[in-house]
Amino acid sequence: MVDKACDNKICLKHEECARYEAWLKGDKNYKTFKGKAHKACGQFIQK
Numbered sequence: 001m002v003d004k005a006c007d008n009k010i011c012l013k014h015e016e017c018a019r020y021e022a023w024l025k026g027d028k029n030y031k032t033f034k035g036k037a038h039k040a041c042g043q044f045i046q047k
Helices: 018-024
Strands: none
Touching: none
């Protein structure tokens, strides 16, 4: 289970992240973590 979903689509690893997938599925418990286009954030969860 993902603690908090994430809506950060510029993050380098957003396509591989369970947090982003949860956001796409409509999870309302989300925030924007600090991932950048050249790196993922420390909250990354492999799907």
